Amino acid sequence: MPQQVRGVIAPGKGEPVRVETIVVPDPGPGEAVVAVQACGVCHTDLHYREGGINDDFPFLLGHEAAGIVESVGAGVTEVAPGDFVILNWRAVCGQCRACLRGRPWYCFNTHNARQKMTLAETGQELSPALGIGAFAEKTLVAAGQCTKVDPAASPAVAGLLGCGVMAxxxxxxxxxxxxxxxxxxxxxxxxxxxxxxxxxxxxxxxxxxxxxxxxxxxxxxxxxxxxxxxxxxxxxxxxxxxxxxxxxxxxxxxxxxxxxxxxxxxxxxxxxxxxxxxxxxxxxxxxxxxxxxxxxxxxxxxxxxxxxYGDCLPSRDFPMLIDLYLQGRLDLDAFVTETIALDRVEQAFARMHDGDVLRSVVVF
The missing domain is CATH 3.40.50.720 (NAD(P)-binding Rossmann-like Domain)
Structure with missing residues (x-):
């Protein structure tokens, strides 16, 4: 049944973000619900808040995330409940002209979950940042947005490969x-x-x-x-x-x-x-x-x-980079300046704007 969790919402252009209760539906065909363990605060989230991406407010922010797959919908074979995954915003289709030419990192038809998460109080649909919306205890994504990696990696580090560090x-x-x-x-x-x-x-x-x-x-x-x-x-x-x-x-x-x-x-x-x-x-x-x-x-x-997105193919690049990190050959820990609670995202935006951090990471 649908679940209610806390998430960070950008209610309108330039307005401070706030923590709200959101409704996460059960996963439909090709979808997955992920229990988010960590999510980095990226400049793109600030661009969403400022209306620099589009004006489809309210936004559910957050996209540099890692977590555990909680449940999957019909037809999902890429991941299973219990898998440790990094979320990505390039779920390749496998059918567009780029994919069929063997260049899936250029996929021209990437996709997201079809169902919408909503505000619990009003039922208003939310627009998830980059189709992810991971400043939330749980989020709904397309299963192709989940890339399974070695669970020995710290979620706070692994999630950063979901956007800026990978780029x-x-x-x-x-x-x-x-x-x-x-x-x-x-x-x-x-x-x-x-x-x-x-x-x-x-x-x-x-x-x-x-x-x-x-x-x-x-x-x-x-x-x-x-x-x-x-x-x-x-x-x-x-x-x-x-x-x-x-x-x-x-x-x-x-x-x-x-x-x-x-x-x-x-x-x-x-x-x-x-x-x-x-x-x-x-x-x-x-x-x-x-x-x-x-x-x-x-x-x-x-x-x-x-x-x-660094011309990355998540299924190829994320596991490889995590393996390099676990071997001590790629110091991804260097990018985590601080870990914060969910209600500190607005303050993290200010620190990022002032150049005080490489990454603030929300840890659940």
Missing amino acids: GLGAALNTGNVSRGDTVAVIGCGGVGGAAIMGSRLAGASKIIAVDVDERKLATAERLGATHTVLSGAGRGDVVEAIQSLTGGFGADVVVDAVGRPETYRQAFYARDLAGTVVLVGVPTPEMRLELPLLDVFGRGGALKSSW
Whole structure:
């Protein structure tokens, strides 16, 4: 029968979030109910609260989550009750043109649960963030959004692979194809940029240059694997020149823009070596525009790529990365700045906005 649990709701644009009682229905065909154990506080949740994604309020926030499958609906074979899973927002369909061409990480028809969770008091339907809604004791998702991993991993760490950390790791490993001996620059060293640095180190990059306006984030970047840092911002010198000077005057083989602004993208474009790669993983806002000389785009060669969710395939990447973590080869613990209770999400947004944390993680 349907269950009532506590969850964090964004009631309207710019309004503070609040904890409400929500109704989680029994799973229907192809669905699963997951008892959430931990969920990271991501910038995307703040974008939802501010109306930056869409205006389908009220939202049930939270999406970087791990937990235990409690029940499944008819036809579910991917997972079973009792499985420890990471939730993802790319449940691949297996039938679209990307999937049929053997590129499921680009799936153009990802799906979510068909049923809606609702507010207990009014019956109003909730819009789950990225189809997940995991700032809740339990949530309803499509079974394909559940990826089974080794239960030896801490839920607070495992859940971060559900979004930001995977986006950064994948930007380096999957989209940028960083390999041994490459030089890499990462512009923007929050959670996503920090993960790109860690991924570049894992891949064997010879030089990893971290760029940010905040000295605290550069210090963290060094702990995550950066070999050099560049403090950017007004009056602090030219970022492109700084990166070129650290790479023999040539520029980096791969430059990751983890900010997603026209000015940082231009820096990334000109800070790469000839035939180098630019990876855009920071998410721009709709009004942003970019202007580049077309001759420079042609003349510099290489590749200009966007990284969607780190071009990850959850069924392939999540178990592998968890195994690397358990082997001590991938320090995912470094991303967990603090663990908090469910009623501290609004305060976590403020700390994130001020640059005080890599990740606050709600632990149930």
